[in-house]
Amino acid sequence: MEERIYKKMAGTSAVFVPADLSGPSPIERDGLAWTATELSMPSSRQALQWKPPIDSALALEGLEDYDPPAAGDARYVANLGIALVYIGKIRGWVAISHFA
Numbered sequence: 001m002e003e004r005i006y007k008k009m010a011g012t013s014a015v016f017v018p019a020d021l022s023g024p025s026p027i028e029r030d031g032l033a034w035t036a037t038e039l040s041m042p043s044s045r046q047a048l049q050w051k052p053p054i055d056s057a058l059a060l061e062g063l064e065d066y067d068p069p070a071a072g073d074a075r076y077v078a079n080l081g082i083a084l085v086y087i088g089k090i091r092g093w094v095a096i097s098h099f100a
Contacts, residue, residue, distance in 0.1 A: 003035045006094060014092030015057045017080065021095075026057075026080065040089045045096065048074040048085055055079055060093050069093075 006016040007027040017026060019033055042048070051067075053076040054060065060077075063069055071088030074096065084093040 003037065006034045006036070006039060007031050009057055011058060012061060014090065015060055015084065016092060016094045017057075017082070017084075018095055021080070021082075036094075039092075039094050040087050041094055041096070042072070042085065045074070048072050048096075051075045053078060057084065057093070060084065 005019045007019045008031050009015040009017050009026050010028045011026075016034065016039060019027060021027065049070070049072050051073055055078050057077045057080055060069075060075070069086035071086060073086040074083055076083045080095075082095045085096045086093055
């Protein structure tokens, strides 16, 4: 199976979404690309701590002020239609929509 490629979401400092995300592209057009391995993605959803859903991925960065994320925190993001997990090693959020 081919490994998913991620790009940083435009307008954020550390939110990574699939480079082939359908719909209007939220990715940085000239940005670097990363693999799931490079982003230290977990291998399953089993160890994730699910938090309440949010409307926009941009709100993830505001959480640091009042609800700092911990490694393994996961949130569904309505405007993207995907869930993201916080990866402590990279201090960023990565899409987990590929899990079954």
